[in-house]
Amino acid sequence: MMKVLGFMTGTSLDGVDMAVLETDGAAQLTFGPWAEMPMPAQTRSLLEATIKAALNWPRGEPEPAIFDEARRAIVECHFQSASEFITRNDLTFQDFDALGVHGQTVLHERPKEGVKGRTVQLFDGQAFADLTGVPVVCDFRQADIEAGGEAAPLMPVYHQALVENAGLDLPLVVINLGGVANITAISDKGLMAMDTGPANGLMDQWMRRHGRGDFDHEGRIAASGKVHEEVVAGYMAHAYFKATAPKSLDRYNFTLQAIEGLSFEDGLATLSAFTLQSLLAGIRLAGVTPETVILAGGGRHNRHLVSQITTVLAPVKVLLAEDLNWRGGALEAEGFAYMAVRSLKGLPISFPGTTGVKMPLTGGVVSYPKSHAQSLAS
Template sequence: MIRALGLMSGTSLDGIDVAVIATDGAADVMPGPARSFAYSDDDRALLRAALAAAEGLPADPATRAARPGVLSEAEARVTLRHAEAVRDFLAAESIDPASIDVIGFHGQTVIHRPDAHFTVQIGDGAALARETGRPVAFDFRAADVAAGGQGAPLVPIYHSALVKAAGFDEAVVVVNVGGVANLTYVDDGPPIAFDTGPGNALIDDMMFSRAGEKMDIGGTTAAEGKIDFTALAEMLAHPYFALPPPKSLDRNAFSSSRVANLPLPDAVATLTALTAHSIVRGIDLLPKEPKLVVLSGGGVHNLTLRWQLMQLLPCGLVTADRLGWSADAMEAQAFAYLAVRRLKNLPITFPTTTGVAQPLEGGRLLIA
C-alpha cells in the first residue's frame, strides 16, 4: 500500500482540502485524516482576478504554460498556500513528512476549454516538490485534453473504487457538487461520468457580488426566496444540457445574468434550482435509473439544494458521510488516489468518462 496526500482547490474558491489515504491504486483504499484550509479574502480576490485574466488567454495548447500579468502572481500564491497547507496539515495530524510517498496536486483551474484542447491549472508542481520535499504528481488534465478528451471529470475512477468496495449490486450514482457539478455512474461496466452543469459557482458568485458573502451558508438565502420558474426554464434551455456525455464545463460557462435583477433570495433560489434540475437531467441521460444517488462536495451543506434533489430524483439520496465516506474530503482523496496511479503508470481517464479514445495515463511526476 502506498501512502499518498491529496490536495484539492476547487472552482468554488473557498480554500484547500487536504487528505491522506493508503491505497494500491486499485480496489484497496484506506482513508486517513483530512482537513480544510480556507483562502483569505485577499487570496480569493487574487484568484477572481486570475479567472478574469484567463478568459483573455488565447486557446493555444502551445502557450498553456504562459502566466501573463496577474496569473503569475496567482500561481505563486496558490503554490505557497498549498505548501503551507501541507506543512500545517502534517503538523496538526502528527504525520512524519517522510511517510508520505507522493502528493497529488490538482492546482487551481482558471480556464477549461476542452473543445479547443486547452485547459490551465495554475500551481507550480516543481516548487511544491521543493517546498515539501516529497514527490508531486500534478497537471492531471493536460494529456487527456491533448488527446481529444474532455479532461474532466477526473474523480470517477476513485468513485468507482469506493462504490465497488462498498459491495453495491445495483447501479449507483455519485454526484459531486463543487463549483461545477459532476456525476459518476457505476454499474457492471466501466464508469460513465460527465459534468452535469453549474454547481456552487453561480450561487457563490451571486452571494459575493450582492451580499459580500462567500457562499449561501446552509442554503438559507435560497430557502427564503421563491424560484422564478420562467428564468429557470430559460436557463435550462442551454444547449449543454441536451448534449450526450462525455462532456465537461468551464466554471464560467454559464451566466447568472437572467436572475441578476431579482431580489437576492429569489435569485439564489433560482440558481440553486438550476443546479438541482441540471443534476437530474444528467441522470436522465444514463443507461438506466440508479438505485441510489450519493451526494458529495461542498453542495452537501446546502440544505435547500438537498431538499430540492430529494423532491426531483427518481431514487434515494444519501450523503457520502452516511456511507462512511467523506463528502468534504472526497476530491482531495481522489487526487491522492490519482497520484498513486501516476506512480504505477495506470490510466486515470477513459472513453466513458472523458471521451478519450482509449484509457490514458495522466499527470506529471516530479521528484523532490
Template sequence: MGKQEGKVWRALGLMSGTSLDGIDVAVIETDGEHVLRRGFSATYPYSDAFREQLHVGLTEAAALSDRVARPGRLRLLEQYLTELHAEAAGHYLTDHEIASESIDIVGFHGQTVLHRPDAQLTVQLGDGPLLARRLGLPVVYDLRAADVAAGGQGAPLAPAYHRALAAEISDRPLAVLNLGGVANLTFIGRDGTLIAFDTGPASAMIDDWVKAKLGKPFDGGGALAEAGTVHEDIVAAWLRHPYFAKPPPKSLDRNAFDPGAIDTLSPEDGAATLTAFSAEAIAAALRHLPEAPALWIAAGGGRRNGTLLHMISERTGAAVRPAEVFDIDGDGVEAEAWAFLAVRSRLGLPITFPGTTGVAKAMSGGVLAEAT
C-alpha cells in the same frame, strides 16, 4: 519506477476546486486499485483577499490561448498559490502527526482558471516542481493535460476513485455527485461500468450571487434559497443551453452560464432560482444514463446545502444521501481522489476512460516532479 505491483503507497492529495473556497488535504493508503485506508481530511480556506485575486485571475485567464503562458498577475498568483499549498500540506502533516518522510507521493490539483476542452485547452495554476522542492516529496501534477491533448474532456477525473470507494456498496446502479463549484456525476453500473460528466453548476453561481448581493461567501445550509421563490421560466431558459442536450462525456467551465437573467431578483429569489437550476441540471442528466440510479451519494461542499439536496431529490425522484451516511468523507473525497490518481499515474494505470472523458482509449496522465 516500475509498476511495483502489491506496493502500498501512502499518498497525500491537495485539491483546490472551482468553488475557490480553499485547499482540501487528505492522506490515503492504496495499491492503486483498492482504497486500503483513509485518514482525516482538512480544509485550509483562502483568505478573502486571495480569493479576490483568484477572481481577477479567472477574468485574465479567459484570454489565454497557450496553456503554459502566465501573463500579468497569473505568474505571481501561481507562485503564491503553490506556496499556500506547501503551507497547507505542512500544517496538515503537523496537525495529524504524520512524518513527511512517510509520504510516498503527492497528488497536486492546482487551481483551475480555464477549462475549454473543445479547444484542447485546460489551465490549472500550480507549480509542481516548486511544490516538490518546498515539501521535499515527489509530486504528480497537471493530471488533466494528457487527456485533453488526446481529445478528451479532461474532466471529471475522480470516477476511478469513486468506483474504488463504492466497492462495498451493494446498491446498483448508483451515482456519486460531487457538488463543488461545478457538479459532476459518476454513474457506476451494475457491472462496474463508468459514465461520468459535468451536469452543470453546483455552488459556483450560487456563491457568486450571494457574495455580490450580501457579501457572504455562500448560502449557509441553503437558508437564503429556502426563503425565496424559484423563477421556473429562468431555469427553463438556462436549460435550453445546448450543453444539456449534448451527450456525455462532457465538461463545463465554471463561468459557462450568464447570470444576467436574475439581476433584478431579490437575493432570496435569485438564490432559489440558481439552486433550482443546479438541481434541474442534475435531473436533466438522467436522459444520458442507461437507467436511473437506485441511489445518489452527495459529496463536496454543496451537500451541506439542505435546500439543494431537497431540490435534487424532488426533481430526480430518488433518494439523495450525504456521503457520510456511507462512511465517505464528503469534504475530503476530491483530495483523496487526487492522492489515488497520483499513485495510478506512477504505476502507469489509467486515470481517464472513454466513458468518463470521451478519450479514445483508457489512458494514464500526470507529470512527475521529483523532490530535490
C-alpha cells in the same frame, strides 16, 4: 500500498483541502487524517485576478504574466497549509511516498468541432517537490486534453474505487455538488460521467453580489424565494444541454444575467431550481436508473437543494457521503491522492465514458525533488 497526501483547491477559492490515503491504486483504501485549511485573502484576490486574465487569454498567445505570480503563491499556500497539517497530525513529509496535487483551475474550455480543449491548473510540481523533499504528481488533466478528451470530470475512477471498497449495489450515481455539478454513473456497463451544470457557483456569486456572504447557509434563503420557471427554461435552452456525454464545463460558462431583474430571494430559488433540472437532465442522459444516489461536495450542506433532489428522485435512495462513512469534505483531496498512485503505476485515470477520450488513459506529471534526482544519478 503507497501513502500519499492529496490536495484539492476548488474554484470557490475558499481553501486547501488535504487528505492522507494509503492505497494500491485499486480498491484497497485506508484513510488517514484530513483537513480544510482556509486560503489567505491575499492569495484569493490574486487568483480572482488570474482567473479574469485567463478568461481573456486568446488561444496561441503567451500565457498571462500573472500566471507565474499565481503559481508561486499557490505553491507557498500549499506548503504552509501542508506544514501546519502534518505538524498537527504528528507526521513529517518523509512519511509520504508521494504528494498528489490538483492545482488551481483558472480556465477550462471543452473541445469543439475538432479543436482541442484548453485547461489550466496552476501549480509548480518541481518547486513543491524541492520544498518538501517528496515526489509530486500534478497536472492530471493535460494528457487527456492532448488526446482530445474533455479532461473532466476526473473523480469517477475514485468514486468507483469507493463503491467497490464499500461493496455497494449497482447501478448507482454519485453527484458532486461543487462550483459545477458533476455525476458519476456506475453500472455493470462501467463508468459514465459528465458535468451537468452549475451547483454552488452561481448561487455563491449571487450571494456575494448582494453582500450577503459567500454562500446561502443550508439553502434557507433559496427556500424562501419563488422559482421563475421561465428563467429556468431559458437556462436549460443553453446549447450545452443538447450536447452528448461525456461533456465538461467551466464555472464561468453560465452567468447571472438571466436573473438580474429578480429579487434576491427569487434569484437564489431560481438558481437552485436550475441546478436541480440540469442534474436531472444529466442523470437521464447517463442512461441509468440508479438504485442509490450519493451526494458529495459542498452542496451536500444545502438542505433545500438536498430536499429537492430527494423529493424528485423518489423512490431512489438518496444518501449523503457521510451516510456511507465517506468523508464528504475530503473526497476530492483523497481522489487526487488516489490518482497520483495510479499515475505512478501507469494506470488509467480517464476513460471513454468519463472524458470522451478514445481509450483509457493515464495522466499526471511526476516531479522528483532535486536531492532525489541527484541521488539517482550518482
